[in-house]
Amino acid sequence: MSLTGQPPAAVLVFQTLLQHGPLSRAEIGRRTGLSPGAVTKSATPLIADGWITEVGRPTAERANGRPATLVAVRAARARFVGVKITGDELIGVLADLTARPLASRRAALDSRDVGTVVLAIARLVQQLRDTADVGEADAIHGLGVTISGDVDGQTGHVQYSPFLNWRRVPLAQLVESATAIPTVIENDVRALTVAEQWFGAGAGLSSFALVTVGAGIGAGLSVGGRVISGAHGVAGEVGHLPVGGTERTCTCGNTGCVEAVASTHAITEQARQATGDAELTMEEAVRLAHAGDPAVRGVFTHAGHTLGLALASVANLIGPERIIISGEGVASYDLFADQIRQTFADHAFGAAADCDLVVRSLPFEEWARGGAAVAAQRVFAPAK
Amino acid sequence: MSLTGQPPAAVLVFQTLLQHGPLSRAEIGRRTGLSPGAVTKSATPLIADGWITEVGRPTAERANGRPATLVAVRAARARFVGVKITGDELIGVLADLTARPLASRRAALDSRDVGTVVLAIARLVQQLRDTADVGEADAIHGLGVTISGDVDGQTGHVQYSPFLNWRRVPLAQLVESATAIPTVIENDVRALTVAEQWFGAGAGLSSFALVTVGAGIGAGLSVGGRVISGAHGVAGEVGHLPVGGTERTCTCGNTGCVEAVASTHAITEQARQATGDAELTMEEAVRLAHAGDPAVRGVFTHAGHTLGLALASVANLIGPERIIISGEGVASYDLFADQIRQTFADHAFGAAADCDLVVRSLPFEEWARGGAAVAAQRVFAPAK
């Protein structure tokens, strides 16, 4: 029912196809270092089990020799559900083996009680399951639930969730009981990072950071093909890097946190102070800034500067190949893009400045997709 | 001549013994997950080749059963030379397989010309070789040269060394020609981190950071048993984290760098400003601070605060199990220890504050030892 039990070479072949799309067997051998014979031997049972399939010939005609046959992952072979829990709603997606969304659905949460949330998850999963109940892949192979906070994926416990005020909740087990689907849980940012690592802007990179800017500011760090978890479950806390000066106080009690300057909430609040309008919304602030209001523009510039410092910190410490910037805040990205890049270029040390900065708008459905990716990982990346 | 060619299980057995001292075969099996039979089979040729040896019985008497036989790495099996290049001298050590120093020696550098330095290295190596030329291990198995700056260990090139003003120097090849010893080069901080990872305060940890405070401020990061190199060769640049406010300008041109506040040079300069004594030395500043001079104490406190912010940044991003603080600055560590810990505790987010802070005075000989460790790695950690 999964790749577990397949020899390492077969897993390698499958992962290579996942990350690098259709390839010929010969090309797989070159990329993985496996001998041609080993590739054929690994691929045969994978094809027999429907995990991969032949998909024709390469388009680019080459001069001579026997033409290659491309093989690719058969995405329909397995389906997964990913669910992201926020403070007031659930976002769920039904996705295939490559975490491509097939359907998505939201559900409001009227209570943050554990039992209620678990039931709501079970209902949402059932609805998604009904949405597309055709074809061979009848069953859902796995469910990945993601949530912000301190999550221990090994034991399946949510150690602490600030938004829901949960502590030591054995969520994986509870959801698995309620849905009868093998369930994994993971921190939401790490799950999103896993999705990008396998199927997104991080595929094939030796290291990258995924920074999310929104109500909170966080990051997932992928180094050498693994997403860093932190020895104590905490890592990638970009939002609490102390680079922001002493003017504003963060929810964590400190001054200087990036989050205290550049989160959507912080920007709104500063725009209110700048304009004197205590009712100003984020949207209005964006409009004012676009219209050229110098005070509001200054707020965005300052936020951009602080984010630039945070990204430079990441680059100086980790030296990632790429930093992906995403989040709700990206909607108004044009307002601080220049400042981010300028400050980043100034403060990234030496060759760390060669780090590639890309922007990707990742809506909440993408976050739920992260859950599906984590669940799918159980199939193709056994026992790490 | 090395462990290359040995099966993976043998390498694993050897590495386990390197990191965790004498163990019984049964215990090795438990720790590595190998079957008892595999451990015996791996250990036999290692013993025959003199890499490991039986060292008697465990002291703690257990109730019953056949007593275990401990095996341990035979450190004398191979010898390495490590050399650290600074702006004005070479520090060299002769070390055994566990990077334990057998002899050490320094040599002044009167020129920073590449050819001159290479010759000086060759002379230093020859002197160390003569120092202890007895016993079976006649030859030096490897040489590790370390230097601060951008070093590409793969190609053996020093891409850029600020202190020596070198660019794209194929140092490994030059030194290897001059000494006829297999040579590897590595960034000095990363080499020190490798030494700590295998033989020091980082042995067996899932992740740790080694922060060095001195003329410069840097760090090596070890995650999952690998020292992070950065996609562009830059990583661990703690010294240029922008957490230090806007008062002082760094050599890199920016304000806010940790190095601009907390390097020995920066502390001396600030102490001079504080006292009005333009000739004040670091030693005098330390003395004044110990005597209670409030202005000078303030300088140390501020430096400690800035270092604390830097360590908190490392903890928030990586979440290491431990942070090792070292460097010349550690001599006066008592002056800012409290402030470092206080600021770290304040700004480390959530469980990141559980990170263990330890102080280790690592003199320059230890840095040279790092070179030996990197060279030794070639023997016991093949082809990563």
Add this chain to the structure above:
DNA sequence: TGCCTTAATTTCCAACGGAAATGTAAAGTC
């Protein structure tokens, strides 16, 4: 049609490591 080239498969085989039986060396027991 034969030849060349590259892809893919097949065959053969060495080695790696697990399972389990066997051997070994102590303590405990009556």
Add this chain to the structure above:
DNA sequence: GACTTTACATTTCCGTTGGAAATTAAGGCA
């Protein structure tokens, strides 16, 4: 003191894995 128990260590046997190399396949080209 013989016997049992216990845990360490070794040996034997065997399934699996993946590489080497020979073989087959499928096209272009002269």
